[in-house]
Amino acid sequence: MSWLESIQYQSQQWGQRALDRHLRLGVTGLSGAGKTAFITSLVHQLTLGDQPEHLPFFAVVQQGRYLGGRLANNQPLAFPRFPYEQNVQYLQQQPATWPPSTAGWSQLNLTLRYKSAAGWRSKIQQRSELQLELVDYPGEWLLDLPMLQQDYQQWSTFCWTLFEQPHRQAEAQVFADLLANTDLNDVSELQLQRLTDAYLNLLHTFRENAATFLHQPGRLLVPGELAGAPMLKLFPLLPAQLKQDSPLLQQLSEHYHSYCDYVIKPFYRQHFSRLDRQVVLVDCLSALNAGFAAIQELQQALGLIMQSFRYGPASILGRLFKPQINKVLFAASKADHVTPEQHKALTLLLQQLLQQPIKHSHYASAKSEAMALAAIRASSAGFVQHAGQKSPCISGVELDSGNKVTLFPGEVPAKLPDTALFNRHPFQFPALAPLQHSGQQPMPHVRMDHALEFLLGDKLQ
Amino acid sequence: MSWLESIQYQSQQWGQRALDRHLRLGVTGLSGAGKTAFITSLVHQLTLGDQPEHLPFFAVVQQGRYLGGRLANNQPLAFPRFPYEQNVQYLQQQPATWPPSTAGWSQLNLTLRYKSAAGWRSKIQQRSELQLELVDYPGEWLLDLPMLQQDYQQWSTFCWTLFEQPHRQAEAQVFADLLANTDLNDVSELQLQRLTDAYLNLLHTFRENAATFLHQPGRLLVPGELAGAPMLKLFPLLPAQLKQDSPLLQQLSEHYHSYCDYVIKPFYRQHFSRLDRQVVLVDCLSALNAGFAAIQELQQALGLIMQSFRYGPASILGRLFKPQINKVLFAASKADHVTPEQHKALTLLLQQLLQQPIKHSHYASAKSEAMALAAIRASSAGFVQHAGQKSPCISGVELDSGNKVTLFPGEVPAKLPDTALFNRHPFQFPALAPLQHSGQQPMPHVRMDHALEFLLGDKLQ
Numbered sequence: 022m023s024w025l026e027s028i029q030y031q032s033q034q035w036g037q038r039a040l041d042r043h044l045r046l047g048v049t050g051l052s053g054a055g056k057t058a059f060i061t062s063l064v065h066q067l068t069l070g071d072q073p074e075h076l077p078f079f080a081v082v083q084q085g086r087y088l089g090g091r092l093a094n095n096q097p098l099a100f101p102r103f104p105y106e107q108n109v110q111y112l113q114q115q116p117a118t119w120p121p122s123t124a125g126w127s128q129l130n131l132t133l134r135y136k137s138a139a140g141w142r143s144k145i146q147q148r149s150e151l152q153l154e155l156v157d158y159p160g161e162w163l164l165d166l167p168m169l170q171q172d173y174q175q176w177s178t179f180c181w182t183l184f185e186q187p188h189r190q191a192e193a194q195v196f197a198d199l200l201a202n203t204d205l206n207d208v209s210e211l212q213l214q215r216l217t218d219a220y221l222n223l224l225h226t227f228r229e230n231a232a233t234f235l236h237q238p239g240r241l242l243v244p245g246e247l248a249g250a251p252m253l254k255l256f257p258l259l260p261a262q263l264k265q266d267s268p269l270l271q272q273l274s275e276h277y278h279s280y281c282d283y284v285i286k287p288f289y290r291q292h293f294s295r296l297d298r299q300v301v302l303v304d305c306l307s308a309l310n311a312g313f314a315a316i317q318e319l320q321q322a323l324g325l326i327m328q329s330f331r332y333g334p335a336s337i338l339g340r341l342f343k344p345q346i347n348k349v350l351f352a353a354s355k356a357d358h359v360t361p362e363q364h365k366a367l368t369l370l371l372q373q374l375l376q377q378p379i380k381h382s383h384y385a386s387a388k389s390e391a392m393a394l395a396a397i398r399a400s401s402a403g404f405v406q407h408a409g410q411k412s413p414c415i416s417g418v419e420l421d422s423g424n425k426v427t428l429f430p431g432e433v434p435a436k437l438p439d440t441a442l443f444n445r446h447p448f449q450f451p452a453l454a455p456l457q458h459s460g461q462q463p464m465p466h467v468r469m470d471h472a473l474e475f476l477l478g479d480k481l482q
Numbered sequence: 483m484s485w486l487e488s489i490q491y492q493s494q495q496w497g498q499r500a501l502d503r504h505l506r507l508g509v510t511g512l513s514g515a516g517k518t519a520f521i522t523s524l525v526h527q528l529t530l531g532d533q534p535e536h537l538p539f540f541a542v543v544q545q546g547r548y549l550g551g552r553l554a555n556n557q558p559l560a561f562p563r564f565p566y567e568q569n570v571q572y573l574q575q576q577p578a579t580w581p582p583s584t585a586g587w588s589q590l591n592l593t594l595r596y597k598s599a600a601g602w603r604s605k606i607q608q609r610s611e612l613q614l615e616l617v618d619y620p621g622e623w624l625l626d627l628p629m630l631q632q633d634y635q636q637w638s639t640f641c642w643t644l645f646e647q648p649h650r651q652a653e654a655q656v657f658a659d660l661l662a663n664t665d666l667n668d669v670s671e672l673q674l675q676r677l678t679d680a681y682l683n684l685l686h687t688f689r690e691n692a693a694t695f696l697h698q699p700g701r702l703l704v705p706g707e708l709a710g711a712p713m714l715k716l717f718p719l720l721p722a723q724l725k726q727d728s729p730l731l732q733q734l735s736e737h738y739h740s741y742c743d744y745v746i747k748p749f750y751r752q753h754f755s756r757l758d759r760q761v762v763l764v765d766c767l768s769a770l771n772a773g774f775a776a777i778q779e780l781q782q783a784l785g786l787i788m789q790s791f792r793y794g795p796a797s798i799l800g801r802l803f804k805p806q807i808n809k810v811l812f813a814a815s816k817a818d819h820v821t822p823e824q825h826k827a828l829t830l831l832l833q834q835l836l837q838q839p840i841k842h843s844h845y846a847s848a849k850s851e852a853m854a855l856a857a858i859r860a861s862s863a864g865f866v867q868h869a870g871q872k873s874p875c876i877s878g879v880e881l882d883s884g885n886k887v888t889l890f891p892g893e894v895p896a897k898l899p900d901t902a903l904f905n906r907h908p909f910q911f912p913a914l915a916p917l918q919h920s921g922q923q924p925m926p927h928v929r930m931d932h933a934l935e936f937l938l939g940d941k942l943q
Contacts, residue, residue: 098737099744101710106671127710210567246707249562249588276559283560 043152044480045295049160050302051234051322055354055396056157057120059302060129061108062396062464066473067131070463076470081481086136088148093130103129103157112397116423117455124243126158126292135481151480158292160301161239163326165285168237170337173277177257180237188232188314196223200259205267213254220256232315234322240284252279286341293329294342298476300350301326305370306358309448313440320374327375330387349389350475351375356467357395358450359430360413361402366435367393373437390475395467399453417453426451504613505941506756510621511763512695512783516815516857518581520763521590521616522569523857523925527934528592531924537931542942547597549609554591564590564618573858577884578916585704587619587753596942612941619753621762622700624787626746629698631798634738638718641698649693649775657684661720666728674715681717693776695783701745713740747802754790755803759937761811762787766831767819770909774901781835788836791848810850811936812836817928818856819911820891821874822863827896828854834898851936856928860914878914887912
């Protein structure tokens with residue numbers, strides 16, 4: 022977008038924001054948390070699901086004031102567009118499949134029409150409009166934020182603390198040995214390349230392991246157009262190697278600062294600082310399946326992610342930008358993979374993982390909410406009779422085998438489980454295919470109406 | 483790069499440019515023309531090849547005034563860096579292999595030191611420095627330039643004129659049939675996606691065919707961070723479909739204009755307009771191997787590429803930017819794949835392909851030169867005795883088989899061959915592996931000293 026066009030586009034947006042008719046909603050989550058399904062469902066609910074019986078807790082629909090939503094015709098032609106229609110096609114295939122997840126960011130614009138509930142607008146306008154911009158971006162980009170508050174030495178130390186954890190130690194040892202035998206005076210291109218390749222290899226190994234969530238720097242794994250930039254030759258030196266100055270330490274420090282300036286800050290400036298509201302999706306069930314270390318690391322990753330939503334005057338974000346996010350929804354996704362009476366426990370577990378820091382933070386600027394939901398249903402819930410007792414169960418199609426199953430997937434712990442519990446009771450929540458869905462039918466969900474009400478309800482008054 | 487840092491970086495450059503100590507050299511060519519080998523060799527010659535017997539026509543070396551070159555320490559950390567050291571490693575492997583070619587653009591900075599030949603600088607300075615920035619980018623980006631002068635209808639008509647050529651017609655027919663059966667009122671996302679996928683498929687088929695060089699829009703094949711942007715849903719409608727207005731025609735016209743504004747113009751503004759000199763590499767021998775249609779299309783592609791170097795006040799470039807390229811070297815690469823007495827013919831053929839339009843153009847702002855060269859030698863030249871006669875030959879290692887061969891690869895036509903010649907005499911120039919090259923030895927070449935003298939000689943006075 023040219024400078025002039027960008028100004029024009031932004032002032033259009035500002036105009037609408039002044040009339041309170043514009044909302045930019047970010048959707049994020051760590052890889053596999055269900056961003057694609059969430060946005061696809063959200064768009065489907067707002068365009069085809071506006072029946073009161075389908076969205077009972079979405080007030081504007083319940084009150085008969087919702088006039089409908091459609092994809093907007095002001096979609097920016099030069100930005101990646103969220104592939105909504107293609108995703109719906111995947112869900113309508115026989116058998117239905119989950120749409121593929123995407124790397125990078127994308128945007129989709131919607132126009133929502135409604136009748137105002139009261140006030141001057143209801144008097145002078147037949148109908149009101151809300152322009153909704155949905156922005157999808159990887160949660161991993163938020164994990165880079167703490168790097169802005171560290172220098173290269175602090176970051177390296179943090180990395181090795183992480184790598185010393187039992188579930189990471191064995192894999193990290195090879196890289197540690199390589200570093201230990203490295204000449205710190207050699208800053209040749211080939212040396213930097215060799216060590217970066219080894220570190221990238223380690224990150225790939227970690228990522229394939231379901232128990233890890235923290236991979237810094239985030240763009241090393243998905244460099245995009247930064248491929249080949251010297252600043253991406255970045256890896257942590259061993260703590261002992263940080264104690265005295267060396268050419269390699271100096272070189273890596275330079276790369277680290279460039280990464281902060283050319284990657285992290287522009288993301289916050291260009292994408293994050295323009296968001297009004299934010300959804301963070303968390304897949305607690307997969308983390309429980311992966312074990313104690315996974316739950317611990319998920320908690321740590323969420324703690325880092327939440328730094329992006331605490332931006333009082335003293336915070337790094339408050340000093341650098343003026344974020345304007347005033348509502349954050351933390352959602353435990355895939356709630357339909359457990360029986361309904363477990364949803365309460367799932368929500369409590371998510372709150373424990375979040376340590377509820379936002380509500381209690383002195384600098385909290387955003388209202389937050391935690392809930393369990395399923396954007397697109399993959400199961401139906403019911404009961405089985407067993408030995409004269411009625412037990413809850415879910416029915417669906419197993420993702421791997423394609424077999425129909427009816428099962429009780431297990432209980433969700435309502436608080437953070439300790440090692441002992443994992444040893445006694447390994448979790449095995451299933452992976453299910455989406456329910457078959459056809460054409461113009463509303464998309465079955467769990468609690469998307471609650472999510473819509475929290476995220477949009479006050480803007481559709 | 484932040485706004486302020488970018489200003490600082492640029493004013494540093496301007497400072498050096500005022501003292502005539504800064505030169506930004508673009509290197510381009512259509513895929514497979516030898517860009518990677520050229521830049522690797524150029525850097526090697528300037529850092530390790532500065533012996534008079536190795537570069538006899540490079541005056542600053544010949545006159546003993548060249549003090550040496552090294553990779554500069556002002557390499558921008560956030561831009562893709564040309565992987566020079568890695569490329570040299572490929573050439574030093576056993577057996578030597580060509581370095582992989584790259585997509586996108588990259589940069590490498592060099593500092594050259596020399597003694598001035600005469601004038602005030604030789605009196606007051608022990609040594610002078612030239613900052614040389616090498617910028618590598620795909621020639622395909624230049625092929626998009628003519629789109630700026632066309633509207634969507636004109637571009638579509640141009641595409642179908644091209645697709646009607648005998649070597650393209652059969653493959654294009656499938657796409658033409660698909661378009662003919664398309665509802666022009668349907669501008670749904672899925673329809674645009676389906677047709678774009680089909681067009682991309684056609685471009686892929688064309689590209690695999692050695693006889694085609696023109697693929698527009700260039701970024702459809704390598705979208706990078708533009709992946710998913712609506713403007714990349716772009717394909718030519720059939721000429722008959724352009725005659726009356728339709729929703730699909732309107733939609734594609736919008737995408738076309740966005741592509742011009744957000745892809746083509748920024749490339750010229752950000753990369754091209756800052757170049758001082760330019761090398762365009764052309765692989766004439768592969769085109770001869772591929773036949774008459776290939777030679778014709780190569781000529782057409784070069785004609786389009788050369789529009790970027792004709793930028794008088796009336797040209798599109800002259801109106802949009804202020805390019806400053808004042809020297810253009812057109813080089814027929816891989817000259818060592820024919821015997822030395824054929825080099826003259828190879829150069830003449832290249833000049834015919836270029837139709838020498840630059841020298842005669844009223845708007846020519848750049849001095850141009852055409853020559854045959856080999857950046858990195860893949861053969862040694864000699865003679866064989868045959869039936870009492872001495873015949874020229876070359877020896878090298880066949881790329882595919884790895885076998886040592888000694889052969890006379892054939893004559894190069896000194897002017898554009900017609901169909902009849904191709905029928906009588908199919909060309910079969912070989913593909914050879916690079917000569918084995920070790921460590922600190924100067925890299926064997928053909929006429930790189932001439933190229934260096936043309937590109938840098940006057941700046942090293």
